[in-house]
Amino acid sequence: MIKLLNVLRDYLPAVVFLILGGAVGGLFSTLNLLTGVRTRPNLNRSTPYECGLPSEIQRGFRFGISFYLIAMLFILFDIEVIFIYPIAVELRSFGGFALGETITFVILLMIAFIYVWRRGALEWK
Numbered sequence: 001m002i003k004l005l006n007v008l009r010d011y012l013p014a015v016v017f018l019i020l021g022g023a024v025g026g027l028f029s030t031l032n033l034l035t036g037v038r039t040r041p042n043l044n045r046s047t048p049y050e051c052g053l054p055s056e057i058q059r060g061f062r063f064g065i066s067f068y069l070i071a072m073l074f075i076l077f078d079i080e081v082i083f084i085y086p087i088a089v090e091l092r093s094f095g096g097f098a099l100g101e102t103i104t105f106v107i108l109l110m111i112a113f114i115y116v117w118r119r120g121a122l123e124w125k
Contacts, residue, residue, distance in 0.1 A: 069121055
């Protein structure tokens with residue numbers, strides 16, 4: 001029983017934070033419903049709008065697969081590079097083994113990049 005109370009005491013700040021966050025969010029949502037301006041949707045409000053200019057993209061427009069492929073490759077290589085950061089920060093404490101593994105990782109990453117580049121996945125069509 002005492003261990004349970006200690007665990008609950010450890011999590012008390014997180015529980016209070018969640019309760020206060022939910023209360024503030026609920027309060028703002030309720031105030032918005034009670035005092036917010038209600039407007040009817042119309043054609044002007046439902047058209048896409050970005051950066052101060054009306055969008056030329058129509059509702060039925062579909063992005064090509066190359067757009068998504070380049071986006072996924074960017075995320076993949078970006079996340080792979082993030083794995084190098086902790087090793088770069090603590091390389092001296094990890095020693096030569098970590099340096100060898102990092103060099104192997106970078107070489108494999110470059111091989112994958114060259115493969116993707118040669119296959120034409122980075123070509124914008």
